[in-house]
Amino acid sequence: MAATRRLSHSVAVITINHPPVNALSHSLRRSIAKEFGDASKDSSIEAIVLCGANGNFCAGADIKEFGSSTLDSVSLNNINDAVERCQKPVVAAIEGVALGGGLELALSCHYRVANVQARVGLPEVLIGILPAAGGTQRLPRLIGIPAALDMIVRGRHVPATEALQLGVVDEVVKANTIDAAIQLARKVLGEKYNHH
Numbered sequence: 001m002a003a004t005r006r007l008s009h010s011v012a013v014i015t016i017n018h019p020p021v022n023a024l025s026h027s028l029r030r031s032i033a034k035e036f037g038d039a040s041k042d043s044s045i046e047a048i049v050l051c052g053a054n055g056n057f058c059a060g061a062d063i064k065e066f067g068s069s070t071l072d073s074v075s076l077n078n079i080n081d082a083v084e085r086c087q088k089p090v091v092a093a094i095e096g097v098a099l100g101g102g103l104e105l106a107l108s109c110h111y112r113v114a115n116v117q118a119r120v121g122l123p124e125v126l127i128g129i130l131p132a133a134g135g136t137q138r139l140p141r142l143i144g145i146p147a148a149l150d151m152i153v154r155g156r157h158v159p160a161t162e163a164l165q166l167g168v169v170d171e172v173v174k175a176n177t178i179d180a181a182i183q184l185a186r187k188v189l190g191e192k193y194n195h196h
């Protein structure tokens with residue numbers, strides 16, 4: 001399990017890879033933090049795309065590690081704060097599911113592109129906990145309190161097209177989600193340079 005990084009022009013594509021659903025185990029979080037930190041500091045990289053392997057963005061916390069002492073040693077909150085604060089545009093490319101901590105990671109990105117088949121949600125309530133990695137702040141800021149509360153208290157999986165209407169994601173594509181996220185990152189960079 002690891003996060004790997006490749007370069008597409010000047011955009012770093014960081015792929016979260018922990019089969020089957022890229023759950024955020026301790027070692028995966030440590031790997032994401034390292035790859036993201038390196039990409040943020042690398043002056044040849046102008047933007048970052050976060051995506052998932054195995055057809056999913058990320059199913060959230062690794063529930064198999066619940067109760068283990070490693071859960072908090074690399075905090076998802078710290079990763080999310082670093083992503084949000086990054087000076088380079090960061091785009092999440094969402095395929096499959098972005099659930100729980102996975103959606104919280106995507107919400108920390110500056111933009112989100114979703115595949116039309118994708119689903120997003122905060123299902124924590126269904127296992128008796130509350131979103132605790134920024135979701136209860138970032139989601140209402142993005143889509144307003146009533147819609148965010150509805151997602152948080154019901155824990156339902158929201159289809160991509162509804163997520164677009166709500167404003168959870170910025171763009172929905174039928175195919176090539178990662179390429180679309182790279183394109184969006186490059187468009188944002190173009191706009192940035194045109195304003196200077």
Ligand SMILES: CC/C=C\C/C=C/C(=O)SCCNC(=O)CCNC(=O)[C@H](O)C(C)(C)COP(=O)(O)OP(=O)(O)OC[C@H]1O[C@@H](n2cnc3c(N)ncnc32)[C@H](O)[C@@H]1OP(=O)(O)O
Nearest residue numbers: 020021023024059060061062063064076100101123124133
């Ligand atoms: C880092 C912590 C920071 C902050 C706190 C965050 C908290 C949270 O994120 S809580 C939310 C945790 N996530 C969930 O509750 C999602 C639970 N999973 C699902 O809803 C579904 O499994 C799925 C929609 C992700 C996939 O459904 P489906 O395609 O029907 O497959 P299966 O349900 O059969 O699952 C396949 C396979 O994946 C394992 N798995 C699924 N989710 C997790 C997970 N979160 N952690 C670890 N493993 C997970 C599932 O056990 C199956 O494995 P096996 O094939 O080995 O049985």
